[in-house]
Amino acid sequence: METGLEHYLIVSALLFSLGLLGVVLHRNLILMFMSLELMLNAANLTLVAFSRFNNDLDGQLLVFFIIAVAAAEVAIGLALIVALFRRRQTTSTEDIATLKL
Amino acid sequence: MNLSLCILEISVVFLGLAVLLLDLWTPPAGKRSLGYFAVAGLVLILGGSFLIEIPQTPETAFTGLFVHDGLALFFKRLFLLTAIGVLLLAREFAPRIPTGISEFYTITIFALSGMMFAASANHFVLAFVALELIAICFYILTGFLRHRTASLEAGVKYLILGALSSSFLVYGMALVYGTAGSMSLPEIAEATEATRTSPLFQLGMLLILVGLGFKIAVFPWQFWAPDVYQGAPAPITAFLAIGSKAAGFALLLRLNLSGLPMPADLLILIAAATILYGNLCALPQRNLKRLLGYSGIAHAGYLAMGLATGSQAGAEAILFYFGGYLFTAMAAFAVITIVSRETDTDDLSILYGLGKRSPLLALAMALAVVSLAGIPPLAGFFGKFLLFLAVLEQGPNFALHYLLAGVAIVGVAISIYYYFGIIRAMYWPRRTPLTSPIPTHLTLQIVIVISILGMLWLGMLPGYLVEIIDQSLNSL
16 A cells, blocks of 8 residues: 555644643643644644655755754743742642632 | 845844843843843834835745735834833843843843744744744743742743644644645635635644634633733733734734635634633733733734724724834833832732822823723724724624624723723722832833823824824735
């Protein structure tokens, strides 16, 4: 069986949904962050697949930017989570509820 | 390739780097004054922007990624003015920042450059990178007060939800790119009818709307706004409320004007729900910044009305509204920054007796809330007036617009109640715990006086700004 565009799209849609589920269900900030990375990589896979099957390099260009931006986001994110952990000794979203109605 | 088109952005980035470098040779006591240097630089760049003419037809650079036209130039001036005000507030705020005031200035300037690039984005790649530049700068700025749990929490919440929204945005971009075969907005707009009605394309556009809707904080993607507005340092809350929101609207307007409008019925529902949600939730609030957060959501709803019309009049109304909102929100946040200095809280009670403690600050705050409520003769009134006109104009084409205008009027009526609560706290407080006068630094007095004059000017003599907006939009 030949691997076609739709196979890539289905896999990336599954990855995206898994990532979204992870963000919604997890209560741990680090795990939520990992799930977010999964969602971004699902978008990357879609872009690369479209790029390959449309014979157009723009998609791959965006992928490079997404990888760079995701790295920056992780750096900031882990720094913030560590700073919060130092103050509150927790990485669970249930414990960070100072700001509420 | 025409680098000279992005001269403003390049200057802003270099200014940010210059502040960072100067920090190395500045003694700790003088670091706070670097804010003046940054402001002077931005004033120069703003002045320089008036030497740039609006081109007859849009000009592009970087193989079509970057576009220079009237809309972009208008938003860039708006962002520059906002950043000047924010940096002056940040200088006032500096003693409350434990370390790294120079970095605070620099990152604010980098966020500004992201907004300016977003105003000129004509291609998914530039739009994505610009939005992420804004977002990442704001994650840092929101969590900048590391000794305050509220600030860190707001930073983490903004980070998680912001990253979630950008995954939606980028996945939507990927789907649109795959079906339309291009990432350039004008080329996507040329796609055939069959492509544009395909489910994958429409799902992609919907996901892009989710990503941008988060930026402008409209229902149902508004839940981050109150927490982040409350937790962030006051100058950054002002920057979020004006700059970040305007950047999202600049991109949505760009999509609209490129011929890729979001579905009107969906936008009408979003606008109506946002107006009601923002105004109703603002009613019981006791925290000033949180109250302004909810009021900011309501204002995003009013602005989304202009988007829902999809017409030139709607776009003009949005631009005018932002012009008025700039002065109004700047006045309100300047007062909050000054008044919260001694008490270090943002509770409504810090305003008690402000009418006696500092008549200038009380007047500025009173005019700001009157303008936010949309009562004549201030800027907020004329902005809302233009938005209502644009919506009613579309009524004959699509009857839901009448309903939207009705909901907006209900929203305005609700908002008068909580805005009046602020005025009552200042002039007729239940108790006055503090009676000492509040010293206000000269630069902030200037910011406040300019904001007051701006509100009055745009409210009573709106013709000049309307003419500028006409010129800006006619070049498209």
